[in-house]
Amino acid sequence: MFRFIFRRLLQVIPVLFIIITATFFMVRFVPGGPFTAEKAIPPEILKNIEAHYGLDQPLWRQYLNYLGKIAHGDLGPSFKYSNRSVNEIIADKLPVSLELGALALACALSIGLTLGVVAAVRRNSGLDYLASSLGMLGICVPTFVLGPLLVLFFAIHLGWVNASGWYTAADRVLPALTLGLVYAAYIMRLTRAGMLEVLHQDYIRTARAKGATEFRIITRHALRGGLLPVVSFLGPATAGILTGSFIIETIFQIPGLGREFVNSAFNRDYTLVLGTVMLYAGLIVLLNLAADVVQVWLNPKLKFA
Amino acid sequence: MIPLSPPSAIRPPLSEARSSLWRDAWHRLKKNRLAVIGGALLTGLTMLCIAGPWFLRMSYQEQNLDLGASAPSAAHWFGTDTLGRDLFVRLLYGGRISLGVGLCATFVALTIGVIYGAIAGYLGGKIDATMMRLVDIIYALPFTIFVILLMVFFGRNIILLFVAIGAVEWLTMARIVRSQIMALKKMEFIEAARSLGLSNTRIIFRHLLPNALGPIIVYTTLTIPAVMLLEAFLSFLGLGVQPPMSSWGTLIKDGAEKMEEFPWLLIFPGSIFSLTLFSLNFLGDGLRDALDVRAAQD
Numbered sequence: 171m172f173r174f175i176f177r178r179l180l181q182v183i184p185v186l187f188i189i190i191t192a193t194f195f196m197v198r199f200v201p202g203g204p205f206t207a208e209k210a211i212p213p214e215i216l217k218n219i220e221a222h223y224g225l226d227q228p229l230w231r232q233y234l235n236y237l238g239k240i241a242h243g244d245l246g247p248s249f250k251y252s253n254r255s256v257n258e259i260i261a262d263k264l265p266v267s268l269e270l271g272a273l274a275l276a277c278a279l280s281i282g283l284t285l286g287v288v289a290a291v292r293r294n295s296g297l298d299y300l301a302s303s304l305g306m307l308g309i310c311v312p313t314f315v316l317g318p319l320l321v322l323f324f325a326i327h328l329g330w331v332n333a334s335g336w337y338t339a340a341d342r343v344l345p346a347l348t349l350g351l352v353y354a355a356y357i358m359r360l361t362r363a364g365m366l367e368v369l370h371q372d373y374i375r376t377a378r379a380k381g382a383t384e385f386r387i388i389t390r391h392a393l394r395g396g397l398l399p400v401v402s403f404l405g406p407a408t409a410g411i412l413t414g415s416f417i418i419e420t421i422f423q424i425p426g427l428g429r430e431f432v433n434s435a436f437n438r439d440y441t442l443v444l445g446t447v448m449l450y451a452g453l454i455v456l457l458n459l460a461a462d463v464v465q466v467w468l469n470p471k472l473k474f475a
Numbered sequence: 476m477i478p479l480s481p482p483s484a485i486r487p488p489l490s491e492a493r494s495s496l497w498r499d500a501w502h503r504l505k506k507n508r509l510a511v512i513g514g515a516l517l518t519g520l521t522m523l524c525i526a527g528p529w530f531l532r533m534s535y536q537e538q539n540l541d542l543g544a545s546a547p548s549a550a551h552w553f554g555t556d557t558l559g560r561d562l563f564v565r566l567l568y569g570g571r572i573s574l575g576v577g578l579c580a581t582f583v584a585l586t587i588g589v590i591y592g593a594i595a596g597y598l599g600g601k602i603d604a605t606m607m608r609l610v611d612i613i614y615a616l617p618f619t620i621f622v623i624l625l626m627v628f629f630g631r632n633i634i635l636l637f638v639a640i641g642a643v644e645w646l647t648m649a650r651i652v653r654s655q656i657m658a659l660k661k662m663e664f665i666e667a668a669r670s671l672g673l674s675n676t677r678i679i680f681r682h683l684l685p686n687a688l689g690p691i692i693v694y695t696t697l698t699i700p701a702v703m704l705l706e707a708f709l710s711f712l713g714l715g716v717q718p719p720m721s722s723w724g725t726l727i728k729d730g731a732e733k734m735e736e737f738p739w740l741l742i743f744p745g746s747i748f749s750l751t752l753f754s755l756n757f758l759g760d761g762l763r764d765a766l767d768v769r770a771a772q773d
Contacts, residue, residue, distance in 0.1 A: 185608050189615045196616070200623050306756050309697060310749040312704045312724070314711075315731045315741065322735065356697060360651075363693035363763070398658060399690040402650040406614055417708065432712070435619040443617060451615030458611055458650075465654055471661040 171463070178459045182452070189451045190240070190444065194233055197440050204249035204438045223249065236441075240448070246441035250434070256445035259430065264449070266336060267414030267426035270345055275411050277350030278357055283400075285354075286361025290369065290396070291388060301358065308355025317348045317421040334423040345422045349415055353407060360403055365396035394468045401468065405461030409453040413446070496685060496766070503765040510761020513754035520751055524570030531564055553743040557733070562743055565721045570747070572716055573723035576637055576706045577699040583641030584702075585695055588648025593679050593687075595649070596656030607653070610646050618643055622714050636715055640702050651694055655687035688766045696759035700752050723748050 205211060205219055220226045224235060239246055245256035289301035311319075324344060325333040331340045368374065369392055377391045414428025427446060434442035466472045504510055547554040553562035595606040622639050629635050659665065660683060668682050684691075707724020709715035716722045723744055730741030 181604070181608055185611055188612050192612070192616060193620070196620055196624060199627075200620060201627055302756075302760075306753055307749070309700050310752045311745075312707065312727065314707075314728050315745065318731050318734065359693055359697055360690065363690050366763075367689050395658070398654050399651050399694070402654040403647060403694075405650065406647060409614075431617075432619055435617060435623065436712075443620065447615060447617050451611075454614045455611050458607075458614075461650075465657075469658055472657055 171466075175459065175463065178462075182455050185455055186448065186451055190237075190448060191233075193444055193447045194236065194440075195229075197435075197438065197443050198229060200438065202438055204440060206438075223247065236444070245445040245448075248439055248442050250437045250439040250442070256441050259442060260427065260445055260449060263414075263425060263427040263430055266424060267419075267428060268412055270342070270349065270418070270424065270426060271408075271412035271414070273342055273346035274349035274353065275408060277346055278353035278411075281350070282354035282357025283361055286358040286400075287365060287388060287393070287396075289358070289362045290365030291384075293366065302362070305355045305358040305362075308351050309359070313348055313352055313415070313417050314421065316351065317344070317418065320344050320348055321421075334421070336422070336424045341422075345418050345424060348421075349411065349418050353411065356403065356407070357400055360399045361396065364399045365392055368392050368395040371395070397468055398465060401461050401464050405458040406454055409450060409457050412453060413450050500762070500765040504761050507761040507764065509757040510765075513757035513761065516754040517751065517758060520570065520747070520754075521574055524567050524574060527567040528564065528571075531567070547739055554737075554739040556729070556740055557737070560719075562726075562740065565726060566723070566744060566747055569721040569723045569726050569744070572633065572720070573703045573706065573748075574751075575633075576640065576722070577703045579637040580641040580644060580702045581695060581698045583638065584644035584648055584698055585691075586645075587641075588645035589652050589684065589691060591645065592649035592652030593656050593684055596653035597660055597675065597679050597683065599657070603653075607650075610649055613643070614646050619712065619714075622709060626714060631717070633716070636706065636709065640705055640709075644698055644702060644705075648691070648694055648698070651690055652684075652687060655690055656683050659683050659686050685766070689763050692759050692763045692766075696752075696756050699755060700748075703748070 203225070205216055211219070217226070224232060227235075236246065243257075245260070248254050248256050248259055251259065285301040285305060289298040289305075292298050321333045321344060324330050331343055332338075335341050374387060374392055377387045382391075414426040414431070416428045416432045418424065419426045419429045427449075430442065431446040431450075433439075434446065553566065555561055556565070591606065591610075595603045621643075622636075625635050625639055656679075665678060665682060668678050673682075703722075703724055706715050706722055707728050710717070710722065710725045711728060716725055718725075726744035727741065727748060730737075730744055734741040
């Protein structure tokens with residue numbers, strides 16, 4: 171297993187390299203630059219600014235310079251936030267997104283898995299229909315509707331929490347719930363489908379024939395196979411949750427990384443785009459690796475290859 | 476539970492065995508009342524969105540500023556928005572876009588994802604590793620910038636939106652199919668198929684994929700709403716559908732902003748959207764059950 175993980179970790183380097191290269195040139199091919207503003211800057215000043223950031227050099231040289239810098243862990247200066255480095259911005263915003271993401275994930279997993287398992291085990295019962303309808307509702311109601319609805323009810327109507335902001339512990343509740351419920355719905359649907367596939371298998375019948383309790387059959391035998399689709403969904407989904415959601419951060423006025431990322435693309439803040447992409451890519455690769463490891467652990471018939 | 480098959484549905488003669496999976500599934504599907512209702516509703520809504528606007532005198536951009544936002548009435552069944560545009564008409568036009576994006580992009584994602592995931596999972600080893608690292612790379616590329624680039628090079632084009640969304644949505648499908656195939660290919664019936672000397676293509680498409688249909692169908696029914704909402708997100712960023720044109724996603728988003736003063740602007744688009752997804756889901760679940768060979772034999 172450790173050899174498998176080690177080999178996969180080695181693959182991270184070429185994967186990140188390709189992503190950085192592709193993104194670097196993709197951003198550069200988009201028309202407009204970080205300093206094209208509505209109010210035109212005099213050409214002499216623009217030239218000075220570009221020289222300051224090294225943007226006047228040929229593209230291949232800029233690319234090599236950039237690679238040299240990130241090899242030393244320096245993500246470069248931000249073009250939009252003067253005097254701030256991308257490292258600082260990420261260090262500033264990432265913890266917020268991580269905290270929100272972790273809370274949302276906990277909420278999504280606890281609700282989604284419970285409802286999914288219950289729905290599959292009590293298939294076609296009232297309980298199943300209730301859980302399935304709730305799951306469908308979670309998918310139908312997009313975050314930009316669910317968020318304002320929750321704010322309207324819990325913040326404005328009941329006055330239990332603030333409508334937006336990120337200061338007290340209570341401020342965490344609504345954003346985490348909004349983000350978590352959507353993923354809970356996905357997890358619920360996939361868990362139910364995965365469990366239904368497994369519950370008919372012979373080994374479940376064997377376990378039942380041996381006299382195992384229903385609870386043990388579900389938790390020890392069925393869940394192992396039933397979780398496969400959920401685990402492969404969770405790899406990339408977790409990376410998405412943890413790096414922040416543009417919509418949620420906009421609705422609740424949260425100073426997270428998701429908003430920075432989308433805005434940086436529009437501002438052509440090249441270094442900030444690349445920095446956030448690299449972070450996201452690293453998370454994707456690591457979490458997909460984690461998902462693959464969990465899958466082997468869940469299904470003893472698979473082997474590390 | 477699925478009822479025991481009546482005597483007439485017992486194994487067809489050998490010559491017809493090729494289509495028996497789908498024929499049996501169709502029989503079972505027709506008996507599932509919820510799935511039939513779902514399918515009928517979906518067909519009806521699609522036809523209404525395609526044909527409806529031809530029979531209506533109003534257009535989606537016709538404004539009536541004197542009227543403003545008015546509640547549902549005989550003249551405007553679903554009310555009007557703040558610019559006095561008829562919501563019913565806008566919903567029908569929006570449905571064309573949303574159903575189009577939802578179905579086309581999902582179809583693209585489904586086709587690529589299933590084939591790609593099945594091949595990677597079945598072949599395994601180095602090929603699988605390379606294929607899945609490529610998936611990781613595409614996952615990580617910034618989607619917003621990808622869409623901006625497409626818009627720059629090909630102009631604002633709704634077909635392009637379908638392609639862009641489809642090109643991203645297949646990734647998770649590929650991962651899910653791959654994990655299913657990897658688990659299935661270790662089972663005895665695949666060993667049996669292989670020892671019979673069947674070709675890899677035949678094993679993948681005739682033996683492995685039919686057994687992975689459950690999660691595939693469920694994830695497809697999850698992809699369609701996700702795609703429709705992604706379109707709303709892109710429109711919000713100015714990269715998707717542009718006003719005065721509407722889509723269900725943009726209508727719901729606009730409605731959510733005004734839900735306190737003019738609730739009908741959220742209620743009607745939201746209900747139609749949910750109704751579509753519920754029908755789709757019941758149809759999907761029905762299909763899943765109908766195609767579940769193992770459950771049918773119990």
